[in-house]
Amino acid sequence: MNEMRAALYDRYGPPEVLYEGRRPKPTAAPGQVLVRVHATSVNGGELHVRAGKVRLLTGTIDRGFPKPMGVDFTGEVAATGPDVSTYRPGDRVWGLLPRRFGAAAEFVAVDARQLAPAPATVDLVQAAALPAAGTTAITALRDKAHLQPGERLLVRGASGGVGSVAVQLGRVYGAHVTALANPKHREALQDLGAHEVLDYRTTTPADLPRYDVVLDTVGTEFPAYRDRLTRSGRMVAISFDTDHPFTSLAYSSAPRSSSAAKSTSSAATQNRPYWPNCPA
Numbered sequence: 250m251n252e253m254r255a256a257l258y259d260r261y262g263p264p265e266v267l268y269e270g271r272r273p274k275p276t277a278a279p280g281q282v283l284v285r286v287h288a289t290s291v292n293g294g295e296l297h298v299r300a301g302k303v304r305l306l307t308g309t310i311d312r313g314f315p316k317p318m319g320v321d322f323t324g325e326v327a328a329t330g331p332d333v334s335t336y337r338p339g340d341r342v343w344g345l346l347p348r349r350f351g352a353a354a355e356f357v358a359v360d361a362r363q364l365a366p367a368p369a370t371v372d373l374v375q376a377a378a379l380p381a382a383g384t385t386a387i388t389a390l391r392d393k394a395h396l397q398p399g400e401r402l403l404v405r406g407a408s409g410g411v412g413s414v415a416v417q418l419g420r421v422y423g424a425h426v427t428a429l430a431n432p433k434h435r436e437a438l439q440d441l442g443a444h445e446v447l448d449y450r451t452t453t454p455a456d457l458p459r460y461d462v463v464l465d466t467v468g469t470e471f472p473a474y475r476d477r478l479t480r481s482g483r484m485v486a487i488s489f490d491t492d493h494p495f496t497s498l499a500y501s502s503a504p505r506s507s508s509a510a511k512s513t514s515s516a517a518t519q520n521r522p523y524w525p526n527c528p529a
């Protein structure tokens with residue numbers, strides 16, 4: 250009873266390294282809620298973590314093996330800590346684990362403040378795809394880039410978890426949305442609201458016009474995409490090239506060379522990779 254099933258891995262590698270193992274079942278400490286997990290999801294960054302490509306970064310977050318998986322979760326409240334009155338057993342909730350993995354398990358214990366009632370109109374399995382990707386996209390476009398109606402937005406990696414939400418948000422915020430993606434997703438991206446869809450395999454940065462906001466979820470060629478900004482443009486980069494992490498991070502921190510691509514005063518933050526409140 251004090252153990253639960255969880256997805257674990259004992260070495261870095263492909264999906265085959267994952268197995269169903271046992272971990273201690275958490276309990277709800279003061280201020281916490283114990284959630285019986287109904288569904289979790291796999292975010293793009295987790296693949297790099299599991300493959301060991303970013304072990305210099307993640308090793309400090311979660312040392313040793315076996316390592317757990319999963320950030321997003323949906324489920325129902327199993328128990329509450331002594332001082333939690335906002336949730337009751339049986340409530341449908343969703344959330345994400347802050348700066349740690351472990352949602353791919355039967356239970357998670359999280360601070361009540363990090364939970365929200367699950368949406369009533371979305372299936373709990375589908376909803377589990379949204380917490381990390383959705384909060385990343387909304388933080389990037391609304392809080393970091395301050396995207397305004399009528400601005401031109403480029404979403405690089407538009408068919409991915411974060412990109413597909415960003416396309417929808419960009420449209421809702423009244424921007425003109427260009428999606429840079431694999432063309433097999435053209436129709437789906439148009440359905441999500443993209444005004445135009447460009448093929449990332451045949452489009453180079455030099456082919457592109459200038460944009461007020463570039464959201465880069467891919468992480469390669471930072472300077473070339475940064476140079477596609479208008480004078481007041483803002484770039485939010487949420488990823489880096491895992492094959493060349495140090496070059497990539499150095500590029501992202503360097504001042505821009507093109508005066509035509511001058512940024513706003515807050516671009517010093519926006520031109521560095523922005524890491525949201527999760528390790529994925």
Ligand SMILES: NC(=O)c1ccc[n+]([C@@H]2O[C@H](COP(=O)([O-])OP(=O)(O)OC[C@H]3O[C@@H](n4cnc5c(N)ncnc54)[C@H](OP(=O)(O)O)[C@@H]3O)[C@@H](O)[C@H]2O)c1
Nearest residue numbers: 292293294381382385406408409410411431449466488529
């Ligand atoms: N998910 C999160 O909450 C989160 C949070 C913070 C940071 N991040 C980082 O953001 C990155 C993306 O995450 P994600 O969850 O959105 O990943 P994802 O779902 O795997 O999506 C990545 C997308 O990028 C596309 N892509 C690959 N190369 C491309 C290129 N050269 N140009 C344009 N698109 C390209 C892929 O397209 P095809 O495979 O279809 O060709 C795929 O649709 C990851 O590196 C992750 O570490 C993610």
